[in-house]
Amino acid sequence: MFRRLEAAGTGAAPGRTVRISVDGGAIECREGDSVAAALLAAGMPACRDTAVSGTPRGPFCMMGVCYDCLVGIDGRANQQACMTRVREGMAVVRQTGAREVSA
Amino acid sequence: MAAAHHPEFDVAIVGGGLVGSSLAYGLRDGAESIAVLDEGDVALRASRGNFGLVWLQSKGFGMGAYSRWTLGSTRLWPRLAARLLDETGIDVALEQKGGLTPLMGDYEIEARLAWVNKLMAQPGVEPYEWKLLDHHQAASLVPGLGPDVTGAIWTPHDGIVNPLKLLRAFHTAFERSGVRYLPHHGVTRITQAGGVFSLETPKGTIRARKIVLASGLRNGELGEQVGLHLPMAPQRGQIIVLERTRPLHATPMVTLRQNDEGSWLVGDSQEDAGYADHVTTLPVLATLADRAVRTLPALKEVRAVRAWSALRVRAQDGFPVYEQSASHPGAFIVTCHSGVTLAATHALTLAPMIAAGALAPELDTFSTRRFHVQKT
Numbered sequence: 001m002f003r004r005l006e007a008a009g010t011g012a013a014p015g016r017t018v019r020i021s022v023d024g025g026a027i028e029c030r031e032g033d034s035v036a037a038a039l040l041a042a043g044m045p046a047c048r049d050t051a052v053s054g055t056p057r058g059p060f061c062m063m064g065v066c067y068d069c070l071v072g073i074d075g076r077a078n079q080q081a082c083m084t085r086v087r088e089g090m091a092v093v094r095q096t097g098a099r100e101v102s103a
Numbered sequence: 104m105a106a107a108h109h110p111e112f113d114v115a116i117v118g119g120g121l122v123g124s125s126l127a128y129g130l131r132d133g134a135e136s137i138a139v140l141d142e143g144d145v146a147l148r149a150s151r152g153n154f155g156l157v158w159l160q161s162k163g164f165g166m167g168a169y170s171r172w173t174l175g176s177t178r179l180w181p182r183l184a185a186r187l188l189d190e191t192g193i194d195v196a197l198e199q200k201g202g203l204t205p206l207m208g209d210y211e212i213e214a215r216l217a218w219v220n221k222l223m224a225q226p227g228v229e230p231y232e233w234k235l236l237d238h239h240q241a242a243s244l245v246p247g248l249g250p251d252v253t254g255a256i257w258t259p260h261d262g263i264v265n266p267l268k269l270l271r272a273f274h275t276a277f278e279r280s281g282v283r284y285l286p287h288h289g290v291t292r293i294t295q296a297g298g299v300f301s302l303e304t305p306k307g308t309i310r311a312r313k314i315v316l317a318s319g320l321r322n323g324e325l326g327e328q329v330g331l332h333l334p335m336a337p338q339r340g341q342i343i344v345l346e347r348t349r350p351l352h353a354t355p356m357v358t359l360r361q362n363d364e365g366s367w368l369v370g371d372s373q374e375d376a377g378y379a380d381h382v383t384t385l386p387v388l389a390t391l392a393d394r395a396v397r398t399l400p401a402l403k404e405v406r407a408v409r410a411w412s413a414l415r416v417r418a419q420d421g422f423p424v425y426e427q428s429a430s431h432p433g434a435f436i437v438t439c440h441s442g443v444t445l446a447a448t449h450a451l452t453l454a455p456m457i458a459a460g461a462l463a464p465e466l467d468t469f470s471t472r473r474f475h476v477q478k479t
Contacts, residue, residue, distance in 0.1 A: 051347040052364045078346055078406065098365040101348040101401050 002040040004030075020090040029086050036062060036069045036082035039092075047071050047081055051098035071095055109283070112138045114457075115302055115311035117290050117325060120150035121266070121442035122416075122449060123317035124273035126457065127282050129450035130315075133458025138309060139277065140288040140302060147380060149319055150442060152413020154342065154360070154370050155266035157444050158202060160233060160258045161357065164218065166422045167227025168468045173441070174229055176448035177260045183447040184264070190279065193272040195264050196363035202261025203241060203356045205252045205398050212254040219256060227468075233258040244354035251397040255356075263355045265363050266443050285309070290318070293328040295431050315457060316436045319416040320378075322424075326471075330430030333438060333471050334419040339376040341387045343369040343395075344409040345402065359395050367405065369395040373415075380414045415440045419474060425453065426470040427462055435462070436471070 006014050015030040022044060029038035036059040039047055046056035048070050059069035062082045069081040071092050077099035081092075113134040116123045119141030127139045159177050163170025177199065184197040206212045216235055223230065234240075234257050241255040242248040277284045285306070292303040293314070302309045316325050323335040347365030355361075358370045372387045388410055396403050416438060418424050423439035435457050439445055456462050 098347040098349050099405075101351055101405055 001043060001045070004041055018086045018088050020086050020088075020092055022092045023094050031086070033086045034062075034082050035071060035073065035079075035084045035086055035090070035092055038086050039071075039081060044094075046094075048095040049097055054097055072099075109138070109307075109309060110136065111299065112136045112283070112309065112311040114138075114313045114315065115140060115300065115309055116315045116317055117302065118317035118319060118321075119274075119284060119286070120146070120148060120317070120319060121270055121273070121446055122150075122319070122437055122439065123315070124150075124270060124277075125442070125446040125449040126315055126317055126437060126454050128273050128276055129454025130458055131280055131282065133455055134313075136281075136283070138283040138285055138311065140290055140304060140309060141284065141286045142289040143287045146289075147320055147378075147414055149413055149416050150266065150270050152340070152342070152380075152411055153266050153443060154340075154368055155264055155269075155362075155443055156202070156355070156357070156360070157197065157199060157262045157264050158357065158441070159231065159260045159444075160202065160204060160219070160256060162441070162444070163225070163228060164222045165225075165420070166468070167225035168465075169422050170222065170225070170228045172423070172448065172469075173444060174231055174260065175452065176445050177262075179447035179451050180262075180264075183450055187269075187272040187276065191272045191275040193268055193275060195269045195272055197262065197264045198355070198363075199260070199262030201244070201257055201259045201354055202263075203236075203244065203354050204256040205241065205245075205248075205356050205358075206254040206256070207251050207394075207397065208253055215256055231258065231260055245356070245399065246351055246353060247399055247401045249397050249400045257354075261355070263360050263362075264443060269443065269446065290325060293325060293434075295329070295434070298433070300431075300434065313433045313457070313460075314435070316434070317438075319438075320414060322416075322436055322438045326436050329428045329434040329436075331426060331428050331434070331436050331471055332475065333424055333436065334474055335438075336375075336417050336419045336421075337378060338415040338417050338440075339374040339380060339412055340371040340415055341374075341383050341391065341410065341412050342371055343388060343391055343407050344411075345369065345405045346408050348405055351399075351401075353399070356398065358391070359398055366408075367402065369407075376412075378414065380412045383410045383412050416442070423469050424471055425462055425466045433460070 027042040045058040057068045060066045064083045070078045071081045073079040113136045115138045162173040236255045288304040326333045345367035428434040
């Protein structure tokens with residue numbers, strides 16, 4: 001599984017702690033983390049189930065092109081987790097299937 | 104494989120899009136060997152840029168026979184879809200539960216109503232059920248219909264299919280039944296000698312006893328080589344694709360539909376832009392988006408993921424063209440703008456006629472002769 005660089009012994013300095021919620025449960029992450037990195041560091045590699053077949057997916061490219069890391073953030077569906085920095089109090093939800101369209 | 108190694112085919116279809124593919128699919132019972140000659144991925148390929156409607160209500164204004172022909176195809180569609188599923192395991196996601204043309208305001212309603220009444224009164228039209236719905240009736244078919252949509256034309260015959268899956272199903276059927284699909288065989292020259300056609304391609308010459316020109320917008324120039332003079336007039340359409348959402352179970356509309364896998368198509372413009380299919384234009388896309396959001400306000404929050412332009416295959420008057428060449432017997436031409444809607448009748452009605460070597464008299468009205476009226 002994924003480990004942070006400082007935990008892996010590279011000497012990188014840890015940033016300030018930021019708390020977000022994922023599906024209602026609190027996790028601690030680091031200032032500057034992307035949501036995708038925070039999820040991986042917290043041991044949550046599968047952030048969504050695909051829209052068509054419902055297969056679990058996780059962050060793949062970490063640079064905004066693959067669209068596999070889509071999550072709901074603060075009530076907005078289909079946000080790219082790797083392109084969004086964590087903010088104190090952010091509410092992230094794992095997406096199961098396609099987003100709702102509220103008629 | 105070098106072309107020189109190919110045998111002489113019974114039938115060669117020029118064009119591997121939906122029109123050529125549906126004909127090749129339907130010809131298999133009546134032809135010993137079939138080749139489908141296609142271009143590569145650079146082909147204009149209306150089959151990959153279309154809206155995927157199986158649609159009757161807007162067809163045949165100016166030619167009643169086209170309405171009747173289309174109605175026949177909508178009736179055959181369930182049979183085609185079932186056969187493809189059985190043979191290839193691919194569900195083309197046909198849904199024929201009715202379709203709507205949304206109308207905004209009194210002017211649009213009155214103009215469309217007059218237009219439909221005039222269409223239905225033409226000779227050659229087989230009457231079918233249609234209704235003008237008010238806002239509330241239309242809203243019962245489209246959850247969350249916007250208040251700007253004050254009316255809609257509805258008919259039970261209209262529907263949708265997944266056009267990409269349809270093309271894939273045809274090509275899968277070819278692999279399983281010995282139809283030779285030959286990409287990168289764009290035909291440049293056609294000659295006929297001793298009852299055999301020679302089709303020159305970048306990959307060598309293909310020989311066939313019968314040929315079917317189904318090469319979309321290239322049918323004009325290829326038709327000339329077998330004595331068929333067909334003026335083409337491409338028409339550009341722009342489409343926006345929205346991200347996948349949960350199914351809303353909205354009745355498909357002529358310019359707004361949800362796909363079986365959740366994405367939405369927002370259409371579509373009708374532009375005279377020559378062959379410029381490589382650009383989209385903001386004024387058009389903005390208009391399409393605005394109408395879509397007024398039709399279904401919930402889509403405001405749904406993001407666009409793609410937009411494209413594609414060219415409709417159109418003969419000058421917009422109606423289909425079916426003809427066997429008088430100067431080159433055995434050469435058939437097939438041109439239409441609704442390769443999806445007509446796929447069923449092309450496979451199940453037209454292909455057997457071509458296999459038998461003659462088009463039925465009912466198709467006379469679709470010949471190129473209508474373009475060559477004497478002007479004194």
